[in-house]
Amino acid sequence: MGEQHLGYRNYFEFRFRPSIFMNTLFYCSFQxxxxxxxxxxxxxxxxxxxxxxxxxxxxxxxxCLTNYDVCFPWNA
Known part of the structure; x- marks a missing residue:
């Protein structure tokens, strides 16, 4: 997917198929x-x-997951 630069209130969308091994992982950094x-x-x-x-x-x-109102802390 590479690096994406988004302005305020912009969005980025991607689609994928999860692994059959239940180990799919995507991470993002925000600055x-x-x-x-x-x-x-x-x-x-x-x-x-x-x-x-x-x-x-x-x-x-x-x-925060907007469709479930669940929020998470940052990893770092």
Whole structure:
């Protein structure tokens, strides 16, 4: 997928097929105001039961699944 540069309130969409081994993982890093955070945006063991189409709202305090109102802390 490569590096994507998004402006405020923009979005990025991608599609994939999860692994039959239940080990699919995608992560993203986010940077603004000189601060960088990263998060495992899709972890098959965590997310497969939560959503078939995961929509995230990225906030300064961490990413939230918008269709389930579930928020997570940043990995770092």
């Amino acid at each position: 603004w105001d000189g601060t960088t955070h990263w998060f495992d945006i899709y972890v098959e063991m965590r997310d497969k039961a939560l959503c078939s189409q995961c929509v995230w709202n990225v906030r300064p305090d961490g990413p």
